[in-house]
Amino acid sequence: MGNYPSKKKPNNKSRKNSNKPERQNSLESNEETISRISTTTYFISEEVETERLQQYHYLIKHLFDGNFLSPIHELLNSAPCKVLDLGCGPGTWVLDMGSTYYNNKKSVFVGIDISPTFPNQIKPANTQFIQANILDGLPFENNEFDFVYIRALGLSFSETQWLESILPDILRVIKPGGWIEFNEPGPDAKNYGPYYKKVVDTHNKEMSIGDIDPKIILKYKEWLLSNSKLTNVQEEVRYVPIGSWDKNNKLGEITQENFNTYLKNMESCISNHLNISIEEYDQLLTKFFQECNQLKTQFPFHCIYAQKL
Numbered sequence: 001m002g003n004y005p006s007k008k009k010p011n012n013k014s015r016k017n018s019n020k021p022e023r024q025n026s027l028e029s030n031e032e033t034i035s036r037i038s039t040t041t042y043f044i045s046e047e048v049e050t051e052r053l054q055q056y057h058y059l060i061k062h063l064f065d066g067n068f069l070s071p072i073h074e075l076l077n078s079a080p081c082k083v084l085d086l087g088c089g090p091g092t093w094v095l096d097m098g099s100t101y102y103n104n105k106k107s108v109f110v111g112i113d114i115s116p117t118f119p120n121q122i123k124p125a126n127t128q129f130i131q132a133n134i135l136d137g138l139p140f141e142n143n144e145f146d147f148v149y150i151r152a153l154g155l156s157f158s159e160t161q162w163l164e165s166i167l168p169d170i171l172r173v174i175k176p177g178g179w180i181e182f183n184e185p186g187p188d189a190k191n192y193g194p195y196y197k198k199v200v201d202t203h204n205k206e207m208s209i210g211d212i213d214p215k216i217i218l219k220y221k222e223w224l225l226s227n228s229k230l231t232n233v234q235e236e237v238r239y240v241p242i243g244s245w246d247k248n249n250k251l252g253e254i255t256q257e258n259f260n261t262y263l264k265n266m267e268s269c270i271s272n273h274l275n276i277s278i279e280e281y282d283q284l285l286t287k288f289f290q291e292c293n294q295l296k297t298q299f300p301f302h303c304i305y306a307q308k309l
Contacts, residue, residue: 045265050090050117052261057092059254060151060183063238063301067097070179070305072147080106084145086138086170087153091118091129098124110145112138134166140173148174151183154220158211163223171229174308180230184217186300190239193291199263199270199284206269217302224306233306240301243293255299256289263288 061067075081076097081104085094088111098109102124111118111129118129132139135157148170157166170180187204189196204214213219224233241252242259263270263285271281291297 046117048261049265052258052265053089054092055254055258056152057096059240059251059258060301061096062251063240064183064236064303067093067100068147068149068181068305069234069236069303070147070181070307072179075146076101076107077104079104081108081146082144083107083109083147083149084140084173085109085111086134086148086150087156088113088118088129089115091123091127093149093151094127094129095119095123098127102126134169135161138169138173142172143175144173146175146178148178148180149183150181152185154182154184154216155207155212155214159213159216159219160211162216167223167227171227171308176308178308179305180224180308181303181305182217182220183301183303184220186217186237186302187215188300189242190298190300191295192297193295195284195288195291196297198274199288202270202273203263203266206266206273220302220304224304227306229309230306231309233304235302235304237300237302239298242297242299243289245293245296256292259299260285260289 072081076083081101083097085091085097088094091111091113094109094111101107101109105126107126109124109127111127112132112134113129114131114133116129116131120129123129130139150170174180187200189200192200207214221233221235224230240255241249243256244253246252267278267281271278274281274284276284
C-alpha cells in the first residue's frame with residue numbers, strides 16, 4: 001500500500017555536493033531496479049496514484065494520531081528546525097507539516113522525490129521541493145536536518161541499497177541529536193483467509209523478482225539498533241481494519257478503498273503471474289475484500305524512529 005518506485009528519470013541538473021560521498025559503480029539506479037521487478041509492463045495513472053497517496057497520508061495521520069511519533073513537537077513549535085521528507089510523492093506530508101507549523105517562521109520543510117508530482121508554485125512559504133534520485137546521493141550538506149521522515153519506501157529499494165547507500169546518506173544529513181523516522185505497511189495481517197494470502201503472496205513474489213524484500217520493514221528496527229550512530233530506538237505497530245466490519249472505525253473503509261486502488265494498479269503484474277484475465281483478477285479482488293470483511297482482517301503499519309548521537 002506504499003509508494004511505487006518511479007519510472008521517471010531524475011533531473012540531472014547540478015546540485016551542491018561538497019560533502020556528498022562518492023557512489024559505488026555497483027549501485028543500481030531506480031530505473032534498473034524497476035526493470036527487474038517484473039517482465040510484465042504495468043501502467044499507473046499519475047492522477048489516480050497521486051490521489052491514492054494523498055488519501056494514504058490522511059489514513060496514516062489518523063491511525064498514528066499525527067504526522068510523526070518522534071519527540072520533536074517543541075522543536076517544531078519554537079526553535080529553528082529543518083525537516084526532510086524522503087520520497088515525498090505529491091508532497092502531502094510536507095504541505096501538511098508546513099501548514100501546521102507555519103507560525104514558527106524558523107522551520108523549513110523539504111520534500112525530495114525522483115518524480116516531480118509535488119507542487120512547484122502554490123505552497124506554504126516554509127516548504128520546498130527538490131527532484132532528485134536518492135541513489136545518486138542526497139543533495140544536502142552534512143548535519144543539515146533535525147528530522148528525516150521516510151514513509152512507504154520499503155518496496156522501492158533492495159536491502160543492499162538501503163544498507164550500503166541510502167541509510168548511511170540519511171544519517172550523514174541528520175544533525176547530532178536529530179531524529180530519523182520510518183513509517184511502513186507491514187507484511188503480517190491478522191485474521192486473513194485464502195484469497196488474501198493468494199493475492200498478497202503473488203504480490204510479494206513479484207517484488208522479490210526485483211530483489212525487493214516484501215518483509216523488509218521487519219528488519220528496520222534491527223538496522224537502527226545495530227547502528228552505532230543511533231540511540232533511543234523505538235517501534236510502534238498499529239492495526240487498521242480492512243473494510244466496513246468495524247462500525248466504530250471508519251478508517252477501515254478508507255483502507256479498503258486505498259488497498260483496492262493499489263492492487264488495481266498492480267493488476268497487470270499480478271494477473272499475469274497468476275495466469276488469469278483482468279476480468280478474473282477483478283473477481284478475485286471482490287472475493288478478497290468480501291473475505292476481509294467476513295474474517296475481520298486487520299492490516300499493520302509500523303513506525304520506527306531513532307535519534308542520532
